[in-house]
Amino acid sequence: MDSTERYLVGVYDDDDEVLQAVTTVKKSGIKIEEVYTPFPIHGLDVAIGHPRTRIPIAAFLFGCLGLTCIFSLINYTMVFDWPMIIGGKDFFALPDWIPVSFEGTVLFTAFGMVGTFLVSNSLWPGKKPRTFDLRSTDDRFILTVNMANNKKSESEIESILKATGAIEVNVKQF
Amino acid sequence: MAGHSHFSPANVEEYFEFTAEGRKRIIYAFVAGVVALLVGIYLLSRGEGHEVVQAAAEHGAEHGEHLSGGAVSHHGDYDWTNRIWANVWLNGVYFTGIAVIGMFFVSIQYLAKAGWSSVLKRVPEAFPRFLMITGPILILTFILKGDVIFHWMHHGITDKGSEHYDKIIAGKSGYLNFGFFLGRMVVFFVLWLLLWSWMRKKSIDEDLNGGTTNFYDMVKIATGFIVVMGISSSMSAWDWVMSIDTHWFSTMFGWYMFSSWHVTGLATITLTVLLLKDKGYMQYVNFNHLHDLGKFMFAFSIFWTYVWFEQFLLIYYANFPEETIYFLERWEGHDKLYKATEILNVVFNFFFPFLVMMTRDAKRTAIFLKICCCFILVGHYLDFYQMIMPGVLGPHGGFGLVEFGMVTIFASAFIYIVSSELTKASLVAKNHPFLEEALHHDI
Numbered sequence: 001m002d003s004t005e006r007y008l009v010g011v012y013d014d015d016d017e018v019l020q021a022v023t024t025v026k027k028s029g030i031k032i033e034e035v036y037t038p039f040p041i042h043g044l045d046v047a048i049g050h051p052r053t054r055i056p057i058a059a060f061l062f063g064c065l066g067l068t069c070i071f072s073l074i075n076y077t078m079v080f081d082w083p084m085i086i087g088g089k090d091f092f093a094l095p096d097w098i099p100v101s102f103e104g105t106v107l108f109t110a111f112g113m114v115g116t117f118l119v120s121n122s123l124w125p126g127k128k129p130r131t132f133d134l135r136s137t138d139d140r141f142i143l144t145v146n147m148a149n150n151k152k153s154e155s156e157i158e159s160i161l162k163a164t165g166a167i168e169v170n171v172k173q174f
Numbered sequence: 175m176a177g178h179s180h181f182s183p184a185n186v187e188e189y190f191e192f193t194a195e196g197r198k199r200i201i202y203a204f205v206a207g208v209v210a211l212l213v214g215i216y217l218l219s220r221g222e223g224h225e226v227v228q229a230a231a232e233h234g235a236e237h238g239e240h241l242s243g244g245a246v247s248h249h250g251d252y253d254w255t256n257r258i259w260a261n262v263w264l265n266g267v268y269f270t271g272i273a274v275i276g277m278f279f280v281s282i283q284y285l286a287k288a289g290w291s292s293v294l295k296r297v298p299e300a301f302p303r304f305l306m307i308t309g310p311i312l313i314l315t316f317i318l319k320g321d322v323i324f325h326w327m328h329h330g331i332t333d334k335g336s337e338h339y340d341k342i343i344a345g346k347s348g349y350l351n352f353g354f355f356l357g358r359m360v361v362f363f364v365l366w367l368l369l370w371s372w373m374r375k376k377s378i379d380e381d382l383n384g385g386t387t388n389f390y391d392m393v394k395i396a397t398g399f400i401v402v403m404g405i406s407s408s409m410s411a412w413d414w415v416m417s418i419d420t421h422w423f424s425t426m427f428g429w430y431m432f433s434s435w436h437v438t439g440l441a442t443i444t445l446t447v448l449l450l451k452d453k454g455y456m457q458y459v460n461f462n463h464l465h466d467l468g469k470f471m472f473a474f475s476i477f478w479t480y481v482w483f484e485q486f487l488l489i490y491y492a493n494f495p496e497e498t499i500y501f502l503e504r505w506e507g508h509d510k511l512y513k514a515t516e517i518l519n520v521v522f523n524f525f526f527p528f529l530v531m532m533t534r535d536a537k538r539t540a541i542f543l544k545i546c547c548c549f550i551l552v553g554h555y556l557d558f559y560q561m562i563m564p565g566v567l568g569p570h571g572g573f574g575l576v577e578f579g580m581v582t583i584f585a586s587a588f589i590y591i592v593s594s595e596l597t598k599a600s601l602v603a604k605n606h607p608f609l610e611e612a613l614h615h616d617i
Contacts, residue, residue, distance in 0.1 A: 056533070087491060087492075089493075095491075
């Protein structure tokens with residue numbers, strides 16, 4: 001990427017404070033990009049207003065795909081390609097196929113979900129990680145604002161962040 | 175969540191009031207059940223609506239005989255009163271399951287030291303009181319009418335030289351005999367009730383005195399109960415249900431019946447919590463707790479399906495005649511008398527809960543949960559019907575006023591007993607050490 005992305009990074013040192021800051025900052029009309037915390041804070045995702053994850057939909061679709069693939073494979077091998085009489089059953093012995101179809105569904109769902117998750121979070125191999133502030137893995141709570149998504153001036157946003165209890169506000173460019 | 179909570183135990187206490195109006199309604203339901211049962215018995219004794227089935231039985235006699243794994247085919251003298259005792263047994267086993275799962279649920283919560291459930295644990299904790307009703311009913315039915323229900327209790331079946339002598343059953347008589355069976359049954363009920371009343375005493379003592387001693391004691395009782403349940407659930411499944419079809423056996427049966435009990439119990443817990451919420455109680459139970467209960471119901475519906483299907487698959491795959499007869503009897507035996515319930519069994523207990531409760535939103539919506547609870551409760555009644563009726567009644571089974579009356583009687587008695595048990599303690603265990611966690615439960 002040649003164009004630079006400019007972020008304002010507010011650093012907080014208390015989890016309750018950052019949770020309240022999110023609400024206040026949003027109310028003043030600033031669009032928050034993301035909040036990074038060393039541990040999960042209950043209610044934070046709701047406060048930021050992130051839309052609910054669509055991973056269950058992906059899971060369902062991958063499950064359907066898995067069921068179809070495995071079922072077609074068994075059907076092709078057991079009925080058309082090389083039919084064999086096993087235990088006197090029909091070639092199309094549906095009950096016998098259910099465990100394998102189930103496993104195939106689960107396998108496709110699991111791998112599909114992991115893949116979807118990695119892609120949607122830009123976590124593919126070789127991807128350079130974006131670190132706004134290393135201390136978010138230690139004892140600081142990091143609130144980031146993407147300047148491209150906000151009309152307010154930098155100084156204005158900075159003062160709002162400071163007012164909500166940010167101990168420092170930095171600029172980060174990628 | 176924001177800020178620190180200001181929680182004091184005094185404001186979570188709430189007492190369920192079993193109003194005169196509520197009592198009256200339950201008693202009306204009970205009386206309606208009794209009336210339906212009496213009319214049903216009268217019709218049965220007159221043989222009303224029985225000609226069709228009787229004819230079917232005669233019609234199916236030549237090939238129906240070998241499609242019965244149960245008692246009837248070996249037992250010529252069928253009496254119309256058998257259907258009453260079969261229904262007592264069916265409902266006794268079904269409601270014993272719901273009651274004992276109440277204790278089981280509380281026990282796993284204590285064993286896992288779970289916090290979220292502390293806000294609703296008083297509901298399942300009230301269920302086992304009903305064991306005091308079903309215990310004596312099952313024991314008396316066994317003593318008085320066991321020979322109606324169990325093939326292995328038929329007269330002379332283990333006596334060499336008797337015309338009813340059955341070598342296979344005689345070989346099982348070391349385990350399946352009157353004294354040992356009765357002993358096991360009494361021991362199970364006594365152990366369940368003793369552990370429950372001990373747990374209940376500690377639980378109420380915690381409300382009065384607080385502290386954590388009672389909590390640690392309850393963890394120990396819960397551990398003991400899980401061990402007892404691990405053995406007794408399997409053995410009661412073999413004894414009370416599987417031994418009806420004495421020739422047949424399945425290594426999956428203990429799990430199968432336990433999973434059926436468990437999901438029924440979970441549905442009852444969820445439904446009770448929802449109904450109490452509708453009446454304005456349990457305000458601290460929010461949709462996060464209901465979501466967890468919904469997940470439990472969803473997961474254990476699938477678990478039941480897994481066990482149910484696995485039992486079928488093993489038998490289907492191995493294809494031994496003495497094992498496949500169990501499913502043949504239910505699928506096409508007795509002129510397909512049990513085929514519809516067999517299909518409904520899977521639809522109500524697997525497809526319906528699976529498809530309806532799959533999404534997160536459904537598990538957080540009261541009406542979806544309620545509908546699912548009702549389907550699971552009816553579905554597992556049918557499941558037990560399928561386990562018990564073909565073996566006991568064979569071609570004489572069916573759905574009539576006797577069935578509806580008996581289940582109404584048991585259900586209204588259950589509601590009455592559990593409601594009055596709920597009044598005996600605060601609906602929220604106010605001094606539970608993890609209550610704070612439950613009040614802030616957020617998923």
